[in-house]
Amino acid sequence: MFALRAPGRLATAIGICAIASLSTAIPDADARTPCIRESRHLQVSSLRNKVTLECPPHGTLTATDGITRVHVPRNGLSVTAYTTSADGSGQLTVARSADGRHVVISDTAPSDPMPLHGDIDNPCTDGTFATRAAWPKGSTIRLRQFDSARPTALDWAIPEGLRRATHAVTDCDKGGAYSPPPDINTTVIGHTAKAPGFEADGTCGDPDGVNTIGFMSLPSAPSRFLAVTCIWRENHRIVEGDIALRSDRVAWWMSQTPTGTPAVPCPPAHYDAVSVATHESLHFLGLAHVQGGHRGLSVTPDIPACSTDPSTLGLGDYRGLIHLYGPTSST
Numbered sequence: 001m002f003a004l005r006a007p008g009r010l011a012t013a014i015g016i017c018a019i020a021s022l023s024t025a026i027p028d029a030d031a032r033t034p035c036i037r038e039s040r041h042l043q044v045s046s047l048r049n050k051v052t053l054e055c056p057p058h059g060t061l062t063a064t065d066g067i068t069r070v071h072v073p074r075n076g077l078s079v080t081a082y083t084t085s086a087d088g089s090g091q092l093t094v095a096r097s098a099d100g101r102h103v104v105i106s107d108t109a110p111s112d113p114m115p116l117h118g119d120i121d122n123p124c125t126d127g128t129f130a131t132r133a134a135w136p137k138g139s140t141i142r143l144r145q146f147d148s149a150r151p152t153a154l155d156w157a158i159p160e161g162l163r164r165a166t167h168a169v170t171d172c173d174k175g176g177a178y179s180p181p182p183d184i185n186t187t188v189i190g191h192t193a194k195a196p197g198f199e200a201d202g203t204c205g206d207p208d209g210v211n212t213i214g215f216m217s218l219p220s221a222p223s224r225f226l227a228v229t230c231i232w233r234e235n236h237r238i239v240e241g242d243i244a245l246r247s248d249r250v251a252w253w254m255s256q257t258p259t260g261t262p263a264v265p266c267p268p269a270h271y272d273a274v275s276v277a278t279h280e281s282l283h284f285l286g287l288a289h290v291q292g293g294h295r296g297l298s299v300t301p302d303i304p305a306c307s308t309d310p311s312t313l314g315l316g317d318y319r320g321l322i323h324l325y326g327p328t329s330s331t
């Protein structure tokens, strides 16, 4: 039912023992496994909920989708990766205990409330949300923007996505935003020459103490890979987050521009950078994917080419942020 597989030459006798042992594990139960200390790349071949390993693996873990990857974090730290692809999305959480003696692997969100109303196709009445963790309430998160080799108008999209998320921008209210907004904010304090903390295939690497956003090249990632967000947390408190939109092999389009001028129509097979950036920003703030439709919400797992729906928040997106941060008291 649940198994970890060590591919290729790493499928040693130790790895094979791990398969046999883990295949009998049940959800939420500790799986007594031999140590896999020689492992560097492990793939979660089947994971419906979560599994606990008494003997933590080292190196990189890959989710069932084959493209959502994380470095196993240091003691006491959890990491969640969200990937956006042309054919869907992935999420993977790996949490190492404070004493380092076990690791919990999960590909679902811990909370997934039912919608307030039944229409999952109407973002203005679909109140569904799922949360993973939160920054401290009322805080202003400081970020740096990666200076890519070729700055373009696209660079505006990610800060704009963060603004849309924290200001609760929506088409569901005549005022253009839900009120009051959630009690959380972000500010880009400057630029950096250091790229967001992802490897060339989009793997969430190790935290470096800086929240970094930007477009970056991911030359080893599959062609369908569009974007990735990673958050690191201690218990339920997020301590760092990075966002990358892919600068290579993705045809981006802008539904909005910094000057607000009318955009050109979306060419086929292009993706709206503002929509993807808003979606990733909600992950950055602690929201997880809502599974099973909900295509009007910004945190829907499916972002089709040319879709602009995720560029504004639906009721569930807003309710999720209010659940995590409460409303601002100044409005």
Ligand SMILES: [Zn+2]
Residues within 6 Å of the ligand: 082, 083, 084, 089, 090, 279, 280, 283, 289, 299, 300, 301
């Ligand atoms: Zn996502």
